[in-house]
Amino acid sequence: MRMKICVLGSGYVGLVTGTCFAEMGHEVYCVDIDPKKINLINNATSPIFEPGLDELLKNNIEKGRLKALLAEDFYSKKIQTDISFICVPTPSNEDGSIDLKFIEKASEDLGRYIKSLENYHVVTIKSTVVPGTTGDIARPILEKYSGKKAGQDFGLCMNPEFLREGSAIEDFLNTDKIVIGAIDKKSGDLLEKIYEPWDEKVHRIKTNLRTAEMIKYAQNAFLATKISFINEIANICQRNGVDANEVAYAIGLDRRINPRFLRFGVGYGGSCFPKDVKALIAASEKSGYIPRLLKAAEEVNKQQPIEALKMAGGLNGKTISILGLAFKPNTDDIREAPSIKLIHELKKHDTKIKAYDPQATENMKKILPNITYTDSPLECIKDSDVCFVLTGWKEIKQLEPKDFLNLMKTPIVVDGRRVFDPEKMKQLGFTYKAIGYGLT
Numbered sequence: 001m002r003m004k005i006c007v008l009g010s011g012y013v014g015l016v017t018g019t020c021f022a023e024m025g026h027e028v029y030c031v032d033i034d035p036k037k038i039n040l041i042n043n044a045t046s047p048i049f050e051p052g053l054d055e056l057l058k059n060n061i062e063k064g065r066l067k068a069l070l071a072e073d074f075y076s077k078k079i080q081t082d083i084s085f086i087c088v089p090t091p092s093n094e095d096g097s098i099d100l101k102f103i104e105k106a107s108e109d110l111g112r113y114i115k116s117l118e119n120y121h122v123v124t125i126k127s128t129v130v131p132g133t134t135g136d137i138a139r140p141i142l143e144k145y146s147g148k149k150a151g152q153d154f155g156l157c158m159n160p161e162f163l164r165e166g167s168a169i170e171d172f173l174n175t176d177k178i179v180i181g182a183i184d185k186k187s188g189d190l191l192e193k194i195y196e197p198w199d200e201k202v203h204r205i206k207t208n209l210r211t212a213e214m215i216k217y218a219q220n221a222f223l224a225t226k227i228s229f230i231n232e233i234a235n236i237c238q239r240n241g242v243d244a245n246e247v248a249y250a251i252g253l254d255r256r257i258n259p260r261f262l263r264f265g266v267g268y269g270g271s272c273f274p275k276d277v278k279a280l281i282a283a284s285e286k287s288g289y290i291p292r293l294l295k296a297a298e299e300v301n302k303q304q305p306i307e308a309l310k311m312a313g314g315l316n317g318k319t320i321s322i323l324g325l326a327f328k329p330n331t332d333d334i335r336e337a338p339s340i341k342l343i344h345e346l347k348k349h350d351t352k353i354k355a356y357d358p359q360a361t362e363n364m365k366k367i368l369p370n371i372t373y374t375d376s377p378l379e380c381i382k383d384s385d386v387c388f389v390l391t392g393w394k395e396i397k398q399l400e401p402k403d404f405l406n407l408m409k410t411p412i413v414v415d416g417r418r419v420f421d422p423e424k425m426k427q428l429g430f431t432y433k434a435i436g437y438g439l440t
């Protein structure tokens with residue numbers, strides 16, 4: 001069944017969600033307050049870097065299934081839709097707790113919008129929100145501004161996303177599961193209809209609003225903890241003459257553990273794990289429980305760039321090259337990237353810093369304008385004393401051990417993502433160190 005959908009917020013999650021729903025045959029309005037974004041989207045140019053998104057945008061705009069509209073235009077035109085998705089940011093407050101101002105504003109706008117609707121409309125929160133937000137914060141605002149009652153005059157759902165940057169389209173279209181939290185059966189059934197085009201083998205988990213909210217946090221907190229766990233093991237391996245790569249591989253073969261998310265290194269970054277772990281810690285403490293494990297996961301993660309730094313030895317007076325700035329490959333996103341922490345630490349010493357990243361340089365220049373950015377990895381490592389490898393981009397993986405030997409002044413390479421083979425690097429006789437590599 002083709003449904004009419006509006007997606008509030010054309011950021012990362014909103015744009016991918018809207019485009020993928022259009023691709024599955026629905027009629028989608030992407031709504032945002034930024035006119036620049038609206039123009040770009042309508043010209044089939046994604047405002048963010050995400051592989052495959054431009055092509056999908058083009059296809060759906062041409063087929064008339066996707067249109068971007070300024071919020072004021074969308075509301076004034078009184079366009080009737082069946083379901084709305086709130087995909088606005090949920091940033092952190094100073095104390096790590098979740099800041100819900102955008103959710104509150106979106107609820108107010110949607111409240112006014114559904115006031116004028118004649119059809120039964122389901123409001124769905126897709127943004128990551130702590131348990132209780134949809135039912136206790138969004139619901140009263142929606143009811144106040146619409147003059148209607150949730151569960152009677154309109155539906156209310158919480159439908160978390162599980163998208164990874166860089167593979168968001170693939171994740172959306174080939175998801176493992178669809179989580180539908182609903183205030184009542186009618187709302188949940190209507191939202192489920194949107195997912196009809198997905199294979200029936202994909203698990204549909206139908207639950208209440210709070211559980212859906214919690215599933216998202218529990219999943220991200222688990223994955224972040226899994227990474228911090230293997231980082232801690234890697235730190236121990238390194239000090240005990242053990243190669244953590246072999247350890248991670250072997251434990252990953254146990255079906256109860258599984259090999260994914262067992263890559264150790266300078267730690268997790270991005271727009272989700274750091275923020276979501278913090279928000280869950282804050283929500284947990286607010287409800288009277290101190291989450292010791294989550295706090296430890298966060299602590300280990302903060303320390304990983306420092307682990308890399310310690311391996312380099314003396315830094316004063318040295319030229320440092322940084323290969324990779326984005327928090328992971330295939331994205332231009334630098335939010336909470338380990339590179340930022342490492343560069344700030346390096347700046348405490350008398351160092352000259354050169355950096356290379358195939359996509360993230362422009363974003364990094366905005367927050368760190370006073371370091372040298374190069375257009376190629378070779379130019380970056382040239383004449384440097386110490387090189388830190390922080391993101392596993394293919395452009396960086398392609399370097400040969402001899403490039404470091406030939407171009408660097410006094411080659412010391414600290415591999416923070418285990419991009420290179422230690423044996424091959426060490427054969428050439430220069431100093432190569434890697435997180436989790438304890439063999440000499």
Ligand code: UDX
Nearest residue numbers: 161162163164165261262263267268269270272327328
């Ligand atoms: C994550 C979740 O995977 C996604 O489900 C959620 O909705 C949003 O947050 P994303 O932040 O895009 O997605 O990236 P992801 O690929 O999960 O990586 C997150 C961070 O963990 C990166 O910095 C990555 O380098 C790091 N990581 C990942 C590791 O250090 N080791 C691993 O084994 C996996």
